[in-house]
Amino acid sequence: MRLTVIGTGYVGAVHAACMADIGHDVLGVDIDTDRITALAAGRPPFFEPGLSGMLKAAVDAGRLRFTTSLAEAAWFADTHFVCVGTPQRPGSGAADLRHVEAAVDGLAPHLPRSGYERVLVVGKSTVPVGTASRLSTRLRTSAPDAEVAWNPEFLREGCAVRDTLSPERIVVGAGSARAEARMRELYAPLLATGTRFIATDPATAELVKVASNSFLATKISFVNAMAEICDVTGADVLALAEAMGADSRIGPRFLSPGLGFGGSCLPKDIRAFAARAEELGQGESVAFLRQVDEINTRQRTRTVDLARQLAGGSFAERSVAVLGAAFKPCSDDVRDSPALAVADTIRRQGAQVRVHDPEAVDNARAAFPALQFALEVSKACERADVVLHLTEWPQYRDLDPAALATVVRSPAIVDARNTLDPVAWRSAGWTLRAPGRPRLG
Template identity: 55%
Template sequence: MRISVIGCGYLGAVHAACMAHLGHEVVGIDVDHDKVRALAAGVSPIFEPNLDTILSSARESGRLTFSDDPAAAAGAQVHFVTVGTPQRKGENAADMTYVHAAVDALLPHLRPGDLVAGKSTVPVGTAALLAEKVAASGTGALVAWNPEFLREGFAVEDTLTPDRIVYGLPPAGATTVDGVPAQDHARRLLDEVYVSALEGGTPLVVTDYPTAELVKVSANAFLATKISFINAMAEIADATGADVTALADAIGHDTRIGRRFLNAGIGFGGGCLPKDIRAFAARAEELGKGESLAFLREVDAINLRRRQHVVDMVVDELGGDVVGRKVAILGLSFKPESDDIRDSPALDVAVRLKGLGADVVATDPHAILNSIRQHPQLGFATNTVDALFGADAIVLVTEWAEYRDLDPERVGELVRAKVVIDGRNALDPQRWADAGWTYRGMGRPGVAPRAARDEGATTQEAMAPA
């Protein structure tokens, strides 16, 4: 098929490259001239595992091109809208400017029977509004909603072999210009797009516009709630001496709950979960159902206060004052296997510590350049050793494998003081304590070195009555 992808950011670049990899003829369109130029040269605008390989092979096949001219979409049968929906400035609601601009730019180039397939995460009711706009244009094109479920770090895999596909189709009774039921026509086109996944057994959910729109935001709201729940339990664990990791393991064995997304830490970030739960709650208010999603405000509040908790832990371990003390920040992206710093808890922690007067030196395998552009006031190191050297405290805030695998004995030779704050509960507390470190995790009790515990046990045995 011939496909256009409108918007070549994180979602659009991955979708365009993967659709071409699957054999479709794809043109990616974006208003950012520099981004288009880079993509056309085979340079990805983001770090995403395997994307460069897919992008290069798709370009070399001739099936993938990029343009900054909306007219390049002419002749495509399916037009995917993959632009961003950020928060409106000063509000929680989603900014739909880019979605409407994308569809407006498409209108002059649509033909009868073409399908505009939305993938952006939007407030429920958006698809119906866009369908009215397209119908009023007289082009004879149709609208469907086809939400994405990509995990950053696994986006290529999730596009090529998704765990489910959702079609939000036009309402019953609508027809194409040829009198064919609109639902049938839209489904046929989407089935052709996803033939590989469907033949591979990927579950398909066919539904209406509002349900398809709600699927994505509901999924994100549920995941955010699960993360904030375990972080709330971490707060209780801190107050009682319990171990939230063992707690998560125990309740995770319940198949109704499951262990995934039950890792306590400094919370979620990125370009999806934070802004999506806020926009979802805002949309509920607009619908007169604000009480239905009022709990999402507490989910958001729990998530945000975890960042300050890490900062407080650093201040506490450094004697109540961090001015002039070197703090090594391990990680800047909001999650590993990504260079995305949007609403990154890791970067937020670094900025807060810098604001308190700490000598912050941050590092990350892929997110340093993005971080420098946004927060040039921070100190940065291009490698872990330079970040650690002479540090008074280490703060692990993005659980990259290279940080999880650090040797505490070797790290101890680099730092000024052996203090580690594990903001992701990614380290082995006993191993670090045995190497002489003061270890602080999230919702985890303090750990004494084995030698000290063994000595205490021997003393108790010696004092026991005969």
């Protein structure tokens, strides 16, 4: 099949490359000419494991190319995926839909001249419920035979290629049997491997994404709330989470206590969902999401407090090393990064802060130019009074605490992700603090 992908950011670039990989002819569209140039040369504009080789192979094979022209997109295919961003609206928790509307409005006038009948516009962007219906009305003023369907993405940064090619489920909200049949045909190579296809209406498909993210965010904030209780009772939150997760009704995933969630999805999605519920007169139904957001934000303050304790009660004239800048491992994405928020708060309280990250240093430096950065862990930790472990990259878990102790001024570490081996670090002479854990060292 031939299809276009409008918007070649994180979701769009991955979707375009993966659809080309399973055999479709794909045209990626974006207004960012520098991004289009890089993608056309087979270079992804961000770090994502497995994407670079797949992208270059698809471009070299001629199954994937890129353009800045929506007119060209209209002529290329009769199925168009909209993958543009929906950031948080300035001054509000609501989603900003300007990019989605611009993509649909820009495409619509070209559709009647494309020669295709029954054009299908498929949304993958995360949007408030009711968006598909509204876009359908706008689209049909220019293209009466065009349909809108919604096919939410469930990608995890760092696992996006695998999540696209081996998804747990494919959800499609289509308004007609014709649209559903086309989507089943498009995803046929994935369905043949046993992937579940869930067909529903567009409104339900829109809700599936925000409801799922809200539930995951709630699990994370719940275990972090339990970590706060553990801190004042002497209980161990890791043992608590393990015991809770052993219950099949609860499960262990997303019960990892620590610094909390960040990135471009969970924070903005729960805020947008709460804002949309208010618009619908159902704000009380999801009022708990405000507390989920507050608990998550509070973990950053708690981490700063732990670090200040280890620094002797003040950051003035102290050197602090921060391990991690990306909001999660296996990514260079620093949007709403808890690690950088903590690092910058400590800097503003008087400390000299040096940050290390295996992939995200360039993005972090652009976002927080007042921070200092190091390309080696040893350089970041050199003569540090406190070390903060803030992004759970595997290489940080594999650090030799005895060797690192010879580099720092004071062997004190905050394990804000609760993934380091406390026995190994304590045996090497370190004082280790972690949220929800008994004091170690």
